[in-house]
Amino acid sequence: MSELETTTIHKSACRMCHGGCGVLVHMTDGRIKKIVGDPDSPLNRGKICIKAPASIELVNHPDRLKFPMKRAGARGSGEWDRISWDEAYDILAERLGAIIEENGAQSIAIGTGTGRHHCEFVPRFANALGTPNWCEPGHAQCFFPRVNVSKMTFGDLPICDYYGDTDPDCVLVWGHNPAVSGPDGELLFHSRALTKKNTKFIVVDPRRTLLAEEAEIWLQVRPGTDDAVALAMLNEIIGAELHDADFVENWTFGFDQLKAHVQPFTPEWAESISWVPAEKIRAAARLFAASKPSVVEWGCAIEHSPNSIQTARAIACLPALTGTIDIPGGWVFGSHILGEFPFLHDRLEEDVKAMRLGSDEFRLLGRTNVIPSAHIPAVFEAMRTGEPYPIKAFLIFGNNPLATYANSALVRDSLANVEFLSIMDLFMTPSAELADLVLPAASWLELDALTAFPFFAETTALAQQKLVQVGECKQDEVVFAELAQRMNLGFGEEDIESIFDARLEAVGKSFQELTRDGFAHKPITYRKHETDNAGFNTESGKIELYSLALEKLGYDPLPTYREPPESPLSKPDVARDYPLVLTSGARILNFFTSEHRQLTRLRRSHAEPLVELHPETAIKFAIRDGDWVWIETRRGKIRQKAKLTDGIDRRVVHVEFGWWFPERDGPEKGIWQSNANLLTDQGPPYDPAMGTYQLRALLCRISKAPAPL
Ligand SMILES: Nc1nc2c(c(=O)[nH]1)N[C@H]1C(S)=C(S)[C@@H](COP(=O)(O)OP(=O)(O)OC[C@H]3O[C@@H](n4cnc5c(=O)[nH]c(N)nc54)[C@H](O)[C@@H]3O)O[C@H]1N2
Ligand SMILES: Nc1nc2c(c(=O)[nH]1)N[C@H]1C(S)=C(S)[C@@H](COP(=O)(O)OP(=O)(O)OC[C@H]3O[C@@H](n4cnc5c(=O)[nH]c(N)nc54)[C@H](O)[C@@H]3O)O[C@H]1N2
Ligand code: SF4
Ligand SMILES: [Mo]
Secondary structure, X not given: OOOOXXXXXXXXXXOOOOOOOEEEEEEEOXXXXXXXXXXXXOOOOOOOOOHHHHHHHHHHXXXXXXXXXXXXXXXXXXXXXXXXXXXXXXXXXXXXXXXXXXXXXXXXXXXXXXXXXXXXXXXXXXXXXXXXXEEOOOOOOOOHHHHHHHHHHHOOOEEXXXXXXXXXXXXXXXXXXXXXXXXXXXXXXXXXXXXXXXXXXXXXXXXXXXHXXXXXXXXXXXXXXXXXXXXXXXXHHHHOOOOOHHHHHHHEEOHHHHHHHHOOOOHHHHHHXXXXXXHHHHHXXXXXXXXXXXXXXXXXXXXXXXXXXXXXXXXXXXHHHXXXXXXXXXXXXXXXXXXXXXXXXXXXXHHHHOOOOOOOOOHHHHHHOOOOOOOXXXXXXXXXXXXXXXXXXXXXXXXXXXXXXXXXXXXXXXXXXXXXXXEXXXXXXXXXXXXXXXXXXXXXXXXXXXXXEOOOOOOEEEEEOOOOOOOOOEOHHHHHHHHHHHOOOOOOOOOHHHHHHHHOHHHOOOHHHHXXXXXXXXXXXXXXXXXXXXXXXXXXXXXXOOOHHHHHHOOOOOOOOOOOOOOOOOOHHHHHHOOEEEEEOOOOOOOEOOEOOOOHHHHOOOOOOEEXXXXXXXXXXXXOOXXXXXXXXXXXXXXXEEEEOOOEOXXXXXXXXXXXXXXXXXXXXXXXXXXXXXXXXXXXXXXXXXXXXXXXXXXXXXXXXXXOO
């Protein structure tokens, strides 16, 4: 280092996944040199994963989109003209203005992806624009089923208390792999650390994960049948009177109804459905009931099936029965450090809200949801058919729709039908190649953001600060405000710092002050329901084993089982041709959704997409470890490389999701080769309340494939 160079250290929060691990960013003469964990962060306490240092490569990557671009040739031809932001805003204002005038704002759909820095600003922008139709591939099938179920059952979202002096005695890990996925970043480190302590693990997963290896009990469930297992655990706990009778009596509502309801759902009944031996289900129920404090780590696998709400409801009833709620080391409610986010929901008139696609049928998704959203299949159908009204424009801010929505071929056909497609992204993805306008997005080191973690519990507020500028990249939030100004929307025009400052009033700091400190923390207090007999924020004031909210919406108030729509039991005729059960998308440490495939540091140790097979299944099809394998469903056919493991059932196949190959020439960049969503289905049936479609329990067949060219 020359004598003139100066190094400064800045606090920020890593956003290479949707977590927010506190980090220290070392800068020398305006360049990022090093990213290390912030030991002061109450969340990750100095730990980071391999993705955080790879951010430096992301910031400087030669393939980054750096300027707005407008399509020059035919759609998907890969021909682009560089334009200025001014011109981009002119195009947007003109095209959107014309659609609003002719068809109404509801004919503009807004898309985004999961939990990134701007995720709350996207529905806010949709509201500002006047459209009820915003969507993201992870909303009905990721986290929001859990959030909504929690609000309806407990009045708030419980999180696992890893933050105080008491460790959980038992962790019930359900359809979740936090030791890899985070997913709020720091959970990765907490879950791994607990395996070294006395905490016992029960893991419900079709694959033997790192935590399953360490577990007291591993329930190797057939994909998509978690509801049956959870109901049987309720049956066992209630039938053997293992529940906390005092807690149930004082703090829950509907125990007698639940008791009568779960009587038929014996562990033997669940065994015949889920392939999990009845004795193991009993043992898991008994261990969970005997442990206090205990927690549930539930993940998105329970939400990748069309019974997402009732599956989450059945699981949520378990800790309610054992009374491990809001106690040290238990399932606790957060401290909600920030003031409310200004979503601008009231900007939409009731008749406009009523036009939200799919909201008549999926009333939890489209109406009472904590952030009401449109039904994805209905949005794509409106693009294709113009029914019930046309979607003329789709504006996407951070989503690669061909990679992450179900049934990529249908998605492609739907996108081809919209008159105007605009995509804002860090890179020219295969989906962005189909757009008319592409906008360059700033990465997490290039923007200011305020986020509170864990999501919806908000014990810790984190500031990200803009440290570098790449090309003409902008952060999405700024684009929303500038576009709102350009279009004279009269809503959503404020600068983002004023929004951050308003949310931080409760903390007593400005955003600038938070930026200096990196974070603000509000510790969790316990047994809040006992304080002044406050109870729970539900209609009955108690934990609702019987959900009055669901009943009011016209859905089952008690948890139910529903066989996956394409399974050996529900479609035996299809199973004759497609005899294996397919699941998809278990998270990979190196990547985030369809991201990071271009970062050499992360790609090096996971170069190709892998399909997991049992060695005996592989022998049947003459497949060896490392061979390319065709995986085929009734929707499509892809190739991934065989990874043989006896940690998966002989009847089950797991494919990775999110795969495309940024290094390939041509605009398609290999999106049609190994992409799991060529196999999945967007069709009905959906979760009756949330509209969830099926990503993880389908029927497939396999065969040996030649290596792709
Ligand atoms: N590194 C990294 N971290 C991530 C992400 C990423 O892409 N990469 N993605 C983020 C996102 S969007 C999310 S939603 C979270 C997801 O993170 P998690 O909620 O942990 O979910 P997954 O890892 O997708 O899957 C968890 C487990 O579900 C199992 N599984 C598959 N089918 C079933 C089933 O039918 N039932 C049960 N019980 N289990 C099943 C898989 O074997 C897997 O081990 O991670 C987030 N964090
Ligand atoms: N088969 C199958 N499909 C799945 C899943 C599965 O397990 N199996 N998981 C589902 C789940 S849980 C989820 S949450 C979704 C995930 O779906 P998404 O979160 O939508 O993920 P991506 O499609 O990878 O889109 C993210 C895009 O945003 C870009 N990006 C990153 N940061 C920014 C930013 O700050 N601004 C902008 N404008 N762009 C940015 C990235 O480069 C990337 O192209 O996928 C779902 N799809
Ligand atoms: S877990 Fe997520 S937030 Fe934490 S360091 Fe890794 S990528 Fe960053
Ligand atoms: Mo997700």
